[in-house]
Amino acid sequence: DAGVIQSPRHEVTEMGQEVTLRCKPISGHDYLFWYRQTMMRGLELLIYFNNNVPIDDSGMPEDRFSAKMPNASFSTLKIQPSEPRDSAVYFCASSSPPRGISSGNTIYFGEGSWLTVV
Amino acid sequence: EDKVVQSPLSLVVHEGDTVTLNCSYEVTNFRSLLWYKQEKKAPTFLFMLTSSGIEKKSGRLSSILDKKELFSILNITATQTGDSAVYLCTQGGSEKLVFGKGMKLTVNP
Numbered sequence: 001d002a003g004v005i006q007s008p009r010h011e012v013t014e015m016g017q018e019v020t021l022r023c024k025p026i027s028g029h030d031y032l033f034w035y036r037q038t039m040m041r042g043l044e045l046l047i048y049f050n051n052n053v054p055i056d057d058s059g060m061p062e063d064r065f066s067a068k069m070p071n072a073s074f075s076t077l078k079i080q081p082s083e084p085r086d087s088a089v090y091f092c093a094s095s096s097p098p099r100g101i102s103s104g105n106t107i108y109f110g111e112g113s114w115l116t117v118v
Numbered sequence: 119e120d121k122v123v124q125s126p127l128s129l130v131v132h133e134g135d136t137v138t139l140n141c142s143y144e145v146t147n148f149r150s151l152l153w154y155k156q157e158k159k160a161p162t163f164l165f166m167l168t169s170s171g172i173e174k175k176s177g178r179l180s181s182i183l184d185k186k187e188l189f190s191i192l193n194i195t196a197t198q199t200g201d202s203a204v205y206l207c208t209q210g211g212s213e214k215l216v217f218g219k220g221m222k223l224t225v226n227p
Contacts, residue, residue, distance in 0.1 A: 004160075033215070042219035043161075043206065056214055091160060106152065107215060109160035 002026075004110035006092050012116045018080040021113045023092030024073055033107060034067055034077050035091040043091070049075065082117045089114050120145040124207050124218035132226050135197050139221050141207030142189040151183055151190045154206040156220065161206055164192070197225045 005024040013019055025032045033048040047057040052069045060067070064083070069075040079086055095107040121144045131137055143151065150168045154161035165174045167183035167190055174181050178197075183190045194201055204220040 035217075043217040045214060045216065048214060106163050106166055108163070111159050 004092055004094050004108055006090075006110035006113050008113055009111065010114045010116075012118065013082055015083055015117055016081045017117075018078065019082045019086075019115060019117075021077040021090050021092075021115070023075045023077070023110060025075070025092070025094030026108055027073070029094035029096050029108075031095045031107070032069060032075050033091075033093040033095075034075070035093060035109075037089045037091060037112070038087075046077070079115075082115075084117045087116050120209065120214075120216045122207055122209055122216055122218035124205075124221045126221060127219065128222040128224070130224045130226065131197055133198060135225075136193065136195045137197060137223060139192040139194075139205050139207075139223070140189060141191070141218060143207075143209045144188065145209045145216070148185065148209065150209070152208050152215070153181055153190070153192050154208065156204040156206060157202075164205075194223075197223075199225050199227055201225050 004026055007022045031048060031050050034046040035043050036046055037043045044059055046059045047067045048055055049069045052072060065079055067077045077090060089112045091109050091112045093107040093109045123142050125140045129137060150166050152166050153164040155164050165181045167174060167181060170183055170185040178195045181190060181192045192205060202223055202225045204222050206217050206220045208215045208217040
């Protein structure tokens with residue numbers, strides 16, 4: 001299995017530009033998560049999808065951020081317009097549903113997209 | 119609101135030392151507590167704990183959960199420089215995993 005695949009791995013862009021991050025989850029996983037990681041705030045959940053439907057986007061910082069999942073094998077996170085404070089590592093992760101009430105779920109992370117907005 | 123708190127936030131030790139990392143949590147509908155290790159890239163899965171008092175072991179790493187007191191510990195014995203990483207704790211109250219800020223461990227030779 002190739003794991004969760006993200007692109008681009010690194011992006012440097014100017015303030016005001018649109019940024020699109022892409023993710024391919026592990027085949028067969030029903031859940032897809034977008035996280036943002038910074039030194040100050042740690043790993044924050046931005047949004048997650050179940051069966052391509054957004055379930056909770058309460059972590060999306062503001063309207064400049066949007067995420068889509070048009071099919072089971074692809075998701076995008078878009079920032080428009082980007083700002084320097086958006087500089088962070090953005091992780092995509094996927095998981096399959098827990099098998100029972102007490103089993104929990106393990107999520108698998110992509111390698112991350114390292115975004116720098118100057 | 120679900121919450122996870124890790125302590126200490128950073129630790130520097132020498133090779134061969136034993137370290138204990140702490141994670142306390144508050145969550146409704148608790149299902150599991152997970153530990154991840156993050157080196158320079160993505161977090162990688164270490165343990166999932168669902169029952170109190172049952173120790174999970176993997177080599178020099180072990181972890182245990184106390185559901186009454188709402189905490190978990192991760193032990194690393196005979197530390198090596200390769201153990202240097204950020205260790206993340208998360209609770210799986212639902213499909214939405216809430217992570218702690220992580221604990222940065224530095225193991226010096």
